Amino acid sequence: MTVDDGARLWTLSSGPAGGSPVVLCHGGPGLWDYLGPISAMLDPAHHVHRYDQRGCGRSTGPHDYRLDRALADLDALRRHWGYDRWTVFGHSWGATLVLAYAWTYPEHVQAVIYCGGVGPGTAWRAPYHAEVANRLTAGQQERRDELERRKRSWEEEVEFRMLCWLPDYADPSRAEVWARAAASAPFEINWQANRALASGLPDATTLAAKVTAPTLIIHGEQDPRPLANTRRLLDILPGATLATIPEAGHFPWLEDPTAVSTRLNAFLSAHG
Template identity: 25%
Template sequence: MIDVRGTRLHIDQRGPQDAPPLLYLHGGPGGGSHDFMFFQGDRLSERLQLVGVDQRGVQRSDPLDGPITENDLIADFEALRETLGFERWSILGHSYGGRLALRYAVTHPDTVTRVVFENPPWDMVLATRTLLDAARPLLRERGDRERAEELLRYQGPATAQMWDERIALTQRLGERRMDIYLGPGSRGLVLPSDDLPQEIHSRGARFAEEITRTPAFSESLLPLLERLTQPALLIKGGHDPVTSSEEISLFQGHVQNGTFRRFESAGHFVHAEEPEEYARFVAAFVVGEAVR
């Protein structure tokens, strides 16, 4: 537990002290770092000094005691870097963490050296549309096709209501909801965090309720891509239901020092579905080796 800006953040730090540092930013929102560190902690720490952090109020960090914004989280990450004594570090953001990684890298270009994005939702209208598209076959089986089509006709900006309605529809899939997030060969994958106590899960739910109500959550971050100066790697699962084709095209068109890698057989959790190849590729990128 590390004291940071009036709260305590839980971190899982692994790897050689002289290895390049990499901060992992989890998704959810409110998901925590437990699953990623289970699948990648020992793998990535063979070559990197990996720091997994449970964001403010999430999982094993202290519970929230007030409002939370994305700017608060960015400030937390910078304060954590200073507390741990790193002059600079690379960052890796999965899913919602990819939004935070983009904000962090653009806000603090002097302390963030390299950026890895894994299936990020930089634009919530595009990301939730892609999600509903992926869920269509299962929603049709449930008799929810018309509701899905209605929600997909929305042409306005991202709003909390839009988020709530689209996410709520996919949640009606129950246990089958996970099927839209995994590649065909990964169906049945169990995330270790499922076994954490309910009190821990409730912290993430509280975080999500708070953060999705903030204006910044609905803001499209696509304009920030052209301000990204660090080497950046975008990882996309071939069956991922979050990152849209439009977001990928903008990354490839606007990030001058960007690398795109598609893991064709994986879904949203590439780090868990193809852990060995993922670790090899990410570690090589972070240490500055040519990746292919």
């Protein structure tokens, strides 16, 4: 799908054309769609859309990596698919994106699913980095930092990503398998998009109060991104409920798919 400034966005849709529409927004910023497992979990009555954000994965486009542009791209997809309202699901950075979409385009949002987000403000950063350091050995941290400083071969790039993402999982016996699988995706990380979108974001503390749609917050209790900061959204979002997944980290659908599927489909049945 081509948007107004020429960016071509890769998309993938599944489910019945007349089904209740849901769009899945991946994290990063600067990564690619990895939300196929979420799509597969949803009740088959839903028409589910996924996409790579501009300049990421299989998408191209002018290097305009402002939040306003990312929101405009998402709304262009809504118009392209012909919906007046839809449910928006976002994971990690994607959770920030869909929350901002919901306060920018409230008339087009049926419901919001905020999964693995960081919560409002920047108070999450220090405890997050402390927990990451706690979960990696000194040798792993040294190797990660060494790889970050230099030009990497593809094998080293996979190793670097794996070390960065290893702390995101609750189960240490399976963390390396999951992290390496994610790290092996054959796409370049768009670091320009990452830096541009990760800095200067508006503070959700006041803006999130404008969100009128019912909101489900899903958070793995073992996610290094602190649950305490995400909980603050419950005092800000008028229609928010929180579903914590006890034995899961940043990708709770991998570590407890039954719990995540149950929560998602119950929420969508009620609000989607």
